[in-house]
Amino acid sequence: MDRFWSNSRLVFGSAVLLRVALLGFGILQDNYSPVKYTDIDYFVFTDAARYVATGRSPYMRDTYRYTPLLAWMLYPTAWGGIWFLFGKLLFAFGDIIAGGFVYRILRDGADMPPARALKFTSIWILNPMVAQISTRGSSEGLLGMIIMALLWSVLQKRIVLAGCLLGFAVHLKIYPFIYAASIIWWLNESASAQTSGKHTRSPSTGLLVSLLKFCNRSRILLALSSAITFFSLNVVMYALYGRPFLEHTYFYHLTRTDHRHNFSPYNILLYLQASPETQSNVHLERLAFLPQLSLALVVIPLALARRDLPSTMLAQTFAFVTFNKVCTSQYFLWYMMFLPFYLSSSSLLRNPQVGIVALVVWVLGQAVWIQQAYQLEFLGQSTFVPGLWLSSIAFFLVDIWLLGIIIADVGQQSTRVEYDKSRAKKMS
């Protein structure tokens, strides 16, 4: 077993094998069973790719709500036959590359011994849930690759590359914009002593000086490169596909209030508020972005980013998903990819009892919700209240408790020094 964990080729090889096996299993199931292994979204992607391949708009496919770039990336699937698998291979390849970045960051950044780094990387690459989601054709693996590449390039101080990846990630899935806050806050490259309090003549110039100090080279480079990438992608897509592109890629996600049952604590409230019969004057759900963004975009980055960037990104994502108005299990992957960085120094591992309880309540919270949802969706029982609502609130509170632990753990750390140390070591 020790030999397995000390050999990165073995670990990554098994990750590849796991995905190949699942892909093969998927082909069999798709061809011989009316119940498909392939995710419905993958049919949406490949239908859109077919439209794109014949010079039409991907938005001719109902429920295609992504950048046309995704349809273009899956262009080969339009050739049919075995090429149908191309996108799944791309997504699976993406999540393995994401694992590669996780490993590199743990090795170089956190200076972790190979075997330990591989074990933590395996939380992602040998995770059957991750492998399954990619091979069923969900694009999360591809997103994972971009996010991990972003983190890696930030830690390597490859700022322009990081900016491009950030712009691309936001173009692809919107939510990664929250990482801009933590990365910007983290990039305080020269907090050197030369400009200490002496220069302050009046509060306003003091503010100006600190603002100028804040706008250091890295931050400006990151802001420019990410903005240029994001906007030029949008300009090109808008020029090609016009208003439907904006409509489906952005506005839909910003304005949507999904009334169908999902894990979000707001779900039943949204169903209640959305229906015309219960028109109330107070639209509390419109304020839902306040707790969500104030945590994910402001308070968490400010409090934690300079201590440990990867774990801060975990906390941000966790807060974003927990307070989101829509939440499906696919969203859990967004934070799971950061777990290897956080768990390596978390109290959940130091104190396994807490760790096990955390895992159990997190899984149990979902299980209870799923049981209620099953009764509603397949047995036709009206479990909206209290069952479904209570279980989504309970799951929300479990998530809050976990988020509290994560924040406290990151607060305990001075990982900043660790990453700096390794970089200093390399530079010298």
Next chain:
Amino acid sequence: MKQRITYLLEENDAEVGPEQIQVQDNSLSIHDLYGAKEHRVTLGLDELPQELRLVLNQCHELRIRWASQFLYAGLSPFTSRVSPGLHVFYTPRRKGHDAQICQLLGRVFGNELACESVERSFINVPILSERFSSTASFQYYSLWPSLKKFVTYVEHAVHESQQAKIRSLLDVNQLDVDCDIISHACILNAYWAEPTGNKHWKELIETKKTSGTLEVGILTNEKPLEPEELSLSGVLAVVGEDDRPKATKFSFPSRHHPVPASDLPTYFYTHIKSPAGLHPTLQLTFPSGTKSLIPPNPSCALHAHLTLPSTLLIDKYQLQDPLFLSSQRLRRLHSVAGETDLEAPNWAISRWGSAVLLELAHPSAPPSTPQDGATAGAEAGAGAETAAAAAAADWTVSIPLHLRYLEPRANASGMSAVDVPWPVVFWACAAEEGTKMGMNPFDRTNLGYDGLFGTRTMFYHVPPAVQAAALVERVPVPVLDLGRARYVELGTVVAVVVGFAWVVWKLLAVGGKEGERAQGVKGE
């Protein structure tokens, strides 16, 4: 005005004695006749009340099909069916012109009809080919169970002496209204499957010279010579002209036919698989179908035409996979029109719903497509062994539907319900080249599905099961119970605020430590 009344007798009731039909100068009386009756009235647009005329002048065509939700027999040539309820097909005179059809429908059929405007309430009818199409371009539907309001409206419009006759429309099983600007006329067609009230038809049919021709026929089906044809024989009389009924026999090609008679009767019933959940399955069962479901000729394909209210929908993407289709005993989704948004809740839908045409698998043709020949072969092999045991097993086809979210309801224990009409089931077969269906004096088009086939298609209609109580299925739908949801608003807010406060407190604790540490550093 022109009228035609046809009594259609079953073959064993076909002997008509002279006392059963008596012709006088300006009247004709009927006694002791048992059979179906069709009354067809042709009115010029200028014979109609002004409020109708004004609207109809703006219509290129307006066709109304109403069918009762109670079971009735469709005796040939009246075998064609539509799903129970009110179907309206409409083509405007000018593109994009509304002509206030909804207001007209409201006035004639009842203001409770959920019809706002053509744009917001009608769906576009899919047609095979615009160029050759003879079908209307917009469709409206409502599961409108009663013609009470309609009958009241017509009563007000006619002369007092006619009102009693009009009231018989309350028992009608089918009602068609066809108005179009080219003929500048409206044709009303009422069909009773059996005598109303008492067991036999006993009627006195009168006419005045001024009120146009009135023709009465008493007919029976004969065995036709050609498969495309129907053949009728019996007596005809024009009231006021003929002094005695004249014997007649005539044949004509027909679009609609009954399924050919066989040892086992062919019929179907519809039910919703239980539990329905949010994805109800509509099942069509053909009793002894494995034996009785035989195509009238090899060119025929079995179809179901569904009229789905907006609360239900089909997912056209789900119905693309051949394996899934064959597992449901479906062959393909032929067409779907109307509200097909897969995600919208019911309150976001303004139009009435959608119309779906599906091709069904039938026993003599294995459901699987040729490319998965391996599985089909295996199935056939297994089928041969058990063929004797399953001699006349039922044949059940499943149609997967999906419910939209419905409005929350108060004091309903969290349950709501939607009604879905039974579909129309038929074999669609190719007719001989050059068959002229329009020659049929009883021809019926614009039924919602005929426009999806070529003009030379014959429909062999599979009738609904006789034991059916009503041709409507009720699907229970779980909804949010407002009575128990009062605490949801407050509860959610409290949970979110508490959660938010907890996280902020944790973050402040971290910040506090940082402050302590910073002070510690200074101290050093």
